[in-house]
Amino acid sequence: MNDGVSTPVWLHIGPLAIHETVVTTWLIMLALVVASILMTRRLSLQPGRVQAMLEGVVLTLENAIANADSRNARRLLPLIGTFWIFLPVANLLGVIPGMHSPTRDLSVTAALALVVFFAVHAYGVRQSGLGYFRHYLSPSPILLPFHIISEITRTVALAIRLFGNIMSLEMAALLILLVAGFLAPVPILMLHIIEALVQAYIFGMLALIYVAGAMQQTTESPVTTSSRSNSGAP
């Protein structure tokens, strides 16, 4: 029985159990990629409405990234831009009756948080080499455990924050539907739309700040960056 929190298994491939959220993610991926291919196959120097909208979206994403790290905006665009495109779609999928947001599954949000965690270090090492890890000993080696705890907690916070918000919204809508009946959850669904967009923005912005902070270790303290980043999140 579905408890509203755990996700059902759709199929087994050998020892691997493929859950509903994975399939939903594939569908979202397929939709995004097909839409991208369809919209970008006839790009011209004289843009039409669709192309203008597409360019507006991509350039807005790039400008938003450039506001945090103007030097590496182009390099960070694929990762952060994909967060800002994938997460709104994934979060809003729960609004459609009969479907569930992949991000109501902790495994999905954990996976995304892990992507951020590894991406931070990957971009940091790529930017500064192995010397990137010296910032864990800064300003004093005594603070190394606190740095490590900070890395773990902010990754966990990323996963839990997104999972908690989306799961709670879907759960609330489900409970209201069960208690009050048809159309009663509409207000909570409207809140779901707003919350879905806000959470997608927060997740992408935090990921951007973490990655940009890692790439700017030579000029900015990572402790300051991470603590500032965590402080404003709901």
Next chain:
Amino acid sequence: MELDWTTVALEIINFIILVWLLKRFLYRPVLNIVEQRQANIKASLDQARDAQAQADALKRQYNERLQTWEQEKQEARHKLQEELAREKAGKLESLRVRLDQEVDKARAARKSQNQQWRRETTEQALQMGAGFASALLQPLADPHLEERLVNLFCERVSAWPPERLSGLRNGGDIEISTAYPLQENAQQRLQETLQTLATDHRSILFQQDASLLAGVRIASGGWTLGLNLADELRGFAESHHE
């Protein structure tokens, strides 16, 4: 709420693939076309800037050429004005000379005309005067007048210098013409006077000529001398020719 590591792993792989796919099919094409458009715009701007620079250069060159032309024009105009002034001064001087010449010619012509007119007027006046005098004296002419004229002739001719009487002295016989027949004493007085003046003996012939009106005319060879109204009036009428 449980963590399924298979799902975690698959979702990580899914997301990485999605990043790659979107980079391949969304970000790169869109950014490429934007960059291409920006490059085109930049090229257009550069081209426009080059065209602007060329236009500025052409404008500057044109302005410089205009200034040069203006300067040359001013110089040419100044030179032309100087030449015109010089030419004008020369023409004016030439005209002034010609005008002076014309004025002199006009003045001379006028003077000549005046002289001609005066001569003609004088001649007419003299002829009229002679006519009037002739008409006036003709009724007055009589032997007494002629006698007085003979006496006057004798007095005047006696006072003449000798060289004026050379024609008489070198001539032949003397012919004495009078308008009226001379009295005996008048003839004698004339004979004596002429004999004295001629210094030698000449034959003297008296004859009458009514055209003289009154008075006497002495002729000897080609030499003629007299004092009579006809000759005097003719001499008066022809006096302006002398």
